[in-house]
Amino acid sequence: MAAENVMDVVSQIGAGVTDSLAYLGSLAMLGTRAAYYTFVGPFQGKSLRLQSAASQAMEVGVRALPILSLITFFIGLILALQSAYELNKLGAMNLVAKAVALSMSRELGPLITAIVVIGRSGSAFAAEIGTMKVTEEIDALEVMAISPVHFLVAPKFLAMIVMLPCLTIWANTMGILGGALFGVTQADFTLTRYMQASIESLYLRDILSGLIKSVMFGVTITAVGCLEGLSTGGGAEQVGRSTTKAVVVSILLVVVVDLVFTAAFFFLGNG
Amino acid sequence: MDQGHPSLSEPKAAISVRDLRVSYGEIEILHGIDFDVQAGETLVILGGSGSGKSTLLRALVGLEKPSSGQIWINGKDIAAVSTSELYEIRKKTGMSFQGSALFGSMTVGENVALPLREHTKLEDSTIEIMLRLKLEQVGLAGFEYHLPSQLSGGMKKRAAVARALAMDPEILFFDEPSAGLDPIIAAGIDQLILELKKAFHMTIIVVTHELASAFLIADRLVLIDKGNIVAIGTVDEMRSSAQPRVRQFLDRVPEPDVEGELDYLQTLTGRYRRRA
Numbered sequence: 001m002a003a004e005n006v007m008d009v010v011s012q013i014g015a016g017v018t019d020s021l022a023y024l025g026s027l028a029m030l031g032t033r034a035a036y037y038t039f040v041g042p043f044q045g046k047s048l049r050l051q052s053a054a055s056q057a058m059e060v061g062v063r064a065l066p067i068l069s070l071i072t073f074f075i076g077l078i079l080a081l082q083s084a085y086e087l088n089k090l091g092a093m094n095l096v097a098k099a100v101a102l103s104m105s106r107e108l109g110p111l112i113t114a115i116v117v118i119g120r121s122g123s124a125f126a127a128e129i130g131t132m133k134v135t136e137e138i139d140a141l142e143v144m145a146i147s148p149v150h151f152l153v154a155p156k157f158l159a160m161i162v163m164l165p166c167l168t169i170w171a172n173t174m175g176i177l178g179g180a181l182f183g184v185t186q187a188d189f190t191l192t193r194y195m196q197a198s199i200e201s202l203y204l205r206d207i208l209s210g211l212i213k214s215v216m217f218g219v220t221i222t223a224v225g226c227l228e229g230l231s232t233g234g235g236a237e238q239v240g241r242s243t244t245k246a247v248v249v250s251i252l253l254v255v256v257v258d259l260v261f262t263a264a265f266f267f268l269g270n271g
Numbered sequence: 272m273d274q275g276h277p278s279l280s281e282p283k284a285a286i287s288v289r290d291l292r293v294s295y296g297e298i299e300i301l302h303g304i305d306f307d308v309q310a311g312e313t314l315v316i317l318g319g320s321g322s323g324k325s326t327l328l329r330a331l332v333g334l335e336k337p338s339s340g341q342i343w344i345n346g347k348d349i350a351a352v353s354t355s356e357l358y359e360i361r362k363k364t365g366m367s368f369q370g371s372a373l374f375g376s377m378t379v380g381e382n383v384a385l386p387l388r389e390h391t392k393l394e395d396s397t398i399e400i401m402l403r404l405k406l407e408q409v410g411l412a413g414f415e416y417h418l419p420s421q422l423s424g425g426m427k428k429r430a431a432v433a434r435a436l437a438m439d440p441e442i443l444f445f446d447e448p449s450a451g452l453d454p455i456i457a458a459g460i461d462q463l464i465l466e467l468k469k470a471f472h473m474t475i476i477v478v479t480h481e482l483a484s485a486f487l488i489a490d491r492l493v494l495i496d497k498g499n500i501v502a503i504g505t506v507d508e509m510r511s512s513a514q515p516r517v518r519q520f521l522d523r524v525p526e527p528d529v530e531g532e533l534d535y536l537q538t539l540t541g542r543y544r545r546r547a
Contacts, residue, residue, distance in 0.1 A: 140372035
């Protein structure tokens with residue numbers, strides 16, 4: 001009896017692992033095909049849908065600016081408050097600028113940007129493509145000999161990998177400005193000196209590592225959102241389910257990708 | 272009924288289906304379908320809900336992969352070709368979907384022009400003229416700047432047909448052309464199919480359960496039931512058929528209920544078994 005239960009658990013874990021690996025495989029395949037249509041296709045006579053990519057970039061990037069600015073400004077302010085709590089005891093309030101600048105550009109800038117984009121665009125990708133699946137529009141593309149990945153996914157992919165780093169730079173700046181609000185009002189900085197201290201504390205690699213991560217986040221969010229959309233079953237209810245799943249899975253995978261790259265930078269940096 | 276099986280390597284018909292089997296997971300939906308469609312012929316696939324007729328159509332356009340068997344379209348087995356070859360074949364076929372499947376974010380004109388823009392290097396002005404021509408053919412002249420959401424059900428169907436016609440296909444597929452339309456609009460769509468047939472001598476495959484429309488447009492009919500072909504023949508052959516399943520479908524006789532009280536009880540208690 002007990003042995004049977006153990007075998008049950010083992011086989012369930014096995015099935016779970018196989019499913020997860022298959023899912024990651026589908027994601028990688030979709031990501032690769034989108035990358036093919038973006039970077040290789042144009043040289044083989046398969047036109048890149050620049051107009052569609054531009055309107056996606058507008059939607060994914062430009063329209064996200066107000067909400068992203070607000071959130072990252074507050075995050076910067078919170079970071080300043082939190083680090084000041086400890087730094088004040090050491091009498092090192094002048095290090096607040098450095099603490100905010102480093103944690104924003106290395107970690108929180110890319111991550112918060114990714115989470116805002118997941119909420120706004122990852123979910124929208126899944127809902128848009130899922131609805132098209134339900135109304136047979138994806139089938140119609142196929143039957144017209146138009147690849148849905150070329151037509152729908154590639155423009156989103158291009159928009160994401162361009163806009164996410166841009167948004168991240170913006171988020172870093174807004175975060176530092178948020179920190180400056182605290183620095184100027186509570187820690188005897190002038191705005192110029194605070195900005196100078198921030199810039200001096202940043203090395204190019206701090207910013208670059210964040211930007212590389214943000215590109216990978218963009219790939220992840222596009223692949224998950226579009227895959228969830230494309231694998232939507234029949235019915236409006238399924239579209240809702242795909243959208244929710246796209247958000248949950250994207251957040252999980254973005255954190256995993258973040259961990260992998262942060263660890264890689266850490267060990268490569270020391271090595 | 273007389274189909275004759277040409278040698279498998281070079282079927283002469285526009286479409287030849289040989290021992291086609293399609294499964295969803297473990298469940299087999301089509302159990303070995305065989306038929307031919309001659310070039311220029313209109314074949315109507317009839318069948319009730321769940322008979323497998325829609326699955327058959329999806330297999331014919333390559334949206335459903337057969338678990339075994341062959342589908343020859345213009346001499347190529349679409350079950351065995353690569354994706355790029357399949358796309359080449361699809362450029363010469365058109366399909367009108369049950370729910371029309373127009374792209375909601377594009378105008379009617381952009382919908383019709385899409386295959387032309389994707390697959391040809393024609394000038395914009397030429398495409399403009401062609402899309403007007405196609406819309407004219409389906410009776411939608413002047414609607415190119417409307418969004419699909421601004422059209423009625425019948426007009427959407429017509430726009431979908433115009434899009435299917437865009438690449439001047441040799442074969443045209445219709446999935447339930449009159450589904451969800453009132454009788455007058457549905458008759459209009461039937462008329463449109465007849466006109467296309469007369470004007471372009473296209474090979475047309477229609478899936479439907481509407482008997483009146485089927486008899487009006489068909490050269491030959493196929494009746495599918497539970498994943499098998501029950502009967503195949505011309506309109507007159509089908510009308511005069513004595514086969515019980517054909518008669519039941521044509522005379523619209525409902526499925527008999529479970530016979531007898533005992534059987535009913537056995538069904539409820541899950542111990543139903545066929546009487547010997």
